[in-house]
Amino acid sequence: MISTATTGTMAVDWEARTDFDRLREERLGRLRAQLNASDLGAVLAFDFSNIRYMTATHIGTWAMDKLIRFSLLTRNSDPISWDFGSAAKHHKLHNPWLDVTHSEMDADPHSPHHGATRPRAESGARAGISTLRGAFHPEAGIADEVAAKIRRELEKFGLLNEPLGVDVIELPILFALQRAGITVVDGQQVFMEARRIKTQDEITLLTQSASMVDAAYENLYEFLRPGVRENETVGLVAKTLYDLGSEYVEGVNAISGERCSPHPHVYSDRIIRPGDPAFFDILHSFNGYRTCYYRTFAVGSASRAQRDAYVRAREYMDNAIDLVRPGATTADIVAVWPTAQEFGFPDEEAAFALQYGHGVGLSIWEKPIFSRLVSFDHPEVLQAGMVFALETYWPSADGIGAARIEEEVVVTETGCEVITKFPAEDLLVAGGNRYFTINGPLNPLRSSQSHLNRPDAS
Numbered sequence: 001m002i003s004t005a006t007t008g009t010m011a012v013d014w015e016a017r018t019d020f021d022r023l024r025e026e027r028l029g030r031l032r033a034q035l036n037a038s039d040l041g042a043v044l045a046f047d048f049s050n051i052r053y054m055t056a057t058h059i060g061t062w063a064m065d066k067l068i069r070f071s072l073l074t075r076n077s078d079p080i081s082w083d084f085g086s087a088a089k090h091h092k093l094h095n096p097w098l099d100v101t102h103s104e105m106d107a108d109p110h111s112p113h114h115g116a117t118r119p120r121a122e123s124g125a126r127a128g129i130s131t132l133r134g135a136f137h138p139e140a141g142i143a144d145e146v147a148a149k150i151r152r153e154l155e156k157f158g159l160l161n162e163p164l165g166v167d168v169i170e171l172p173i174l175f176a177l178q179r180a181g182i183t184v185v186d187g188q189q190v191f192m193e194a195r196r197i198k199t200q201d202e203i204t205l206l207t208q209s210a211s212m213v214d215a216a217y218e219n220l221y222e223f224l225r226p227g228v229r230e231n232e233t234v235g236l237v238a239k240t241l242y243d244l245g246s247e248y249v250e251g252v253n254a255i256s257g258e259r260c261s262p263h264p265h266v267y268s269d270r271i272i273r274p275g276d277p278a279f280f281d282i283l284h285s286f287n288g289y290r291t292c293y294y295r296t297f298a299v300g301s302a303s304r305a306q307r308d309a310y311v312r313a314r315e316y317m318d319n320a321i322d323l324v325r326p327g328a329t330t331a332d333i334v335a336v337w338p339t340a341q342e343f344g345f346p347d348e349e350a351a352f353a354l355q356y357g358h359g360v361g362l363s364i365w366e367k368p369i370f371s372r373l374v375s376f377d378h379p380e381v382l383q384a385g386m387v388f389a390l391e392t393y394w395p396s397a398d399g400i401g402a403a404r405i406e407e408e409v410v411v412t413e414t415g416c417e418v419i420t421k422f423p424a425e426d427l428l429v430a431g432g433n434r435y436f437t438i439n440g441p442l443n444p445l446r447s448s449q450s451h452l453n454r455p456d457a458s
Contacts, residue, residue, distance in 0.1 A: 002384065002385065002413070003203070003204065004203060004204070006208050009244070009286070017204070018205060019201055022201055023056075027053050027054075031190070031191065034190045034191075035075060035165075040162065040163050040164065040165040040185065041154065041161075042162070043072070044072050044165070045073075046069070046166070046167060046168050047188075049288075049362035049363045050071075051081065052288055052362055054071050054073055055071050057071075057081055057087075057091055057098075057125075058288070063084065066132070069084055069087075070082050070128065070146065072150060074154065076157040076158065076159065079098065081126065082129075082146075082149060083125070083127065085127070088126055089125075091125035095125060098124035129142065130170065131173065143175070146177075147173070147179065147182070150177065160182070161183075164183060164187070165185055165186065165187020165188075165190055166187050167188045193367070195361050195362065195366055196367045198385050198410075199385075202289060202387075205287050206290075206387050206419065207410075207419045209285065209286035209287075209289050210291055210421070211419075212244045212245070212246060214422045215240060216237045216241055217422040218422070221428065221430050223236055224278065224431050225434070226271075229272065230256055230268050237252045246286055247288065248284060249284045250285065252267065253267060253279075253281035255279050256276045256279075256299070257270065260277050260395075260402040260404075261399065263354065275298070275299065275446065276298070276299045277298055277309075277396070277402065278298075278299055278430075279403070279404040281406065288362050290360055290361065290362065291360070291420075292358070292360055294405055295428075296402075297430040298428070298430070299430055299431055300435070300444075301442065301446045302427060302429060302446070303396070304445065305400075305401065306403070308396065309397070310403040311427075313392045313405050314392075314405060314425065314426075316337055320390050321418065324390075325382065325415045326383055329382065330357070330369065330370045330379050330380045333375070334371060335376075338355065339372065348371065353391070354391070355391070355392055356370060357370025357388055358370065358388060359388045360388060360389050360408055367380065370388070384411050386410075387408065387411075387419075388409060389406055389407065389408045390409065391406040392406075393405075407420045407424070432444045
């Protein structure tokens with residue numbers, strides 16, 4: 001049975017919570033199974049999330065875009081991680097799972113065991129550095145040193161003539177590997193397939209991560225009012241999450257007023273005004289596991305056009321969730337969403353990610369992907385243990401506002417469970433009941449709210 005419990009963020013002796021030893025073992029087991037099922041001899045990772053999935057090492061989110069670290073898994077060895085400066089020494093002291101026994105090919109032609117494998121103890125935590133995205137002088141030879149490290153391991157384990165799958169790579173490293181006689185191919189799919197189905201501990205961490213965003217939205221709802229700036233809401237959310245133990249607040253997408261349509265995907269210093277629509281996407285990481293979690297509010301009051309846009313976005317969300325179960329496909333889900341032309345875009349590429357779904361794990365866009373751009377031609381089958389986010393969007397008829405809703409779901413054996421719990425069934429008014437007229441409290445649904453002299457503006 002899939003559990004989405006949130007018993008606590010710390011390990012305790014009196015309750016079974018996240019089992020990190022099991023998490024590490026099961027992630028590596030799934031990656032190894034995908035590697036063995038492929039035609040690759042090994043996979044080399046530079047992507048931060050793939051390195052963590054393979055090696056359970058972490059040196060801080062500052063390193064995520066640097067491509068300075070790299071890790072290798074071969075068919076005949078456990079993971080080897082080359083890390084930045086003193087981080088490798090830290091791993092030797094504190095990451096005992098990298099102290100492993102490798103199966104090494106006996107290359108001695110005079111040995112009676114020539115060609116067979118034999119165990120050899122050797123640390124998988126090693127010092128190594130890539131090119132700092134070109135900051136090193138090209139003639140320093142850093143790229144060739146990286147290639148030499150990889151060649152040594154492939155040769156040692158009898159895999160030099162097998163393809164090496166790489167997830168992402170800098171061109172100098174690619175060329176150096178090729179000069180070293182290594183056949184480099186796309187290895188990202190091996191990682192993505194391994195990460196497609198979440199383990200029980202991954203689901204627990206994803207649920208805990210979402211629960212922290214629940215709390216951030218509670219504080220945000222209390223804080224929102226006219227006069228607040230978008231960037232202030234970003235600061236509030238970030239503080240809430242870090243106080244709760246977030247490892248990394250990747251971003252807070254704070255969008256209000258006329259900025260809602262079209263969606264700019266970035267917050268600003270705009271001052272929120274009475275009657276504004278405002279939607280937010282909160283992305284953060286707890287023990288590596290991410291969220292992608294939209295909610296929409298009206299500030300003080302809402303126009304009828306904004307209310308109607310929310311109802312439409314909610315309907316598309318509910319119709320999608322109703323279809324989620326093992327055996328359904330991504331094509332089944334996107335079929336109940338509107339075409340790009342229905343909400344003002346010329347084609348699906350131009351409207352991409354507005355009616356959208358994506359796996360969530362150590363990164364926010366994993367398999368499966370739900371989009372009318374690709375899902376009809378390349379449908380993916382839903383399976384128990386998948387965790388993904390579904391996103392819907394609808395612009396308001398007054399041309400100003402829009403509604404944006406996102407729910408994260410875990411696919412169970414019989415359907416799905418929503419793990420994003422902050423209320424979103426109806427449009428919430430934040431900072432409401434603040435204004436009183438001679439007739440009593442101001443109605444939160446105001447027919448003149450959009451201030452446009454058009455029949456469809458109400």
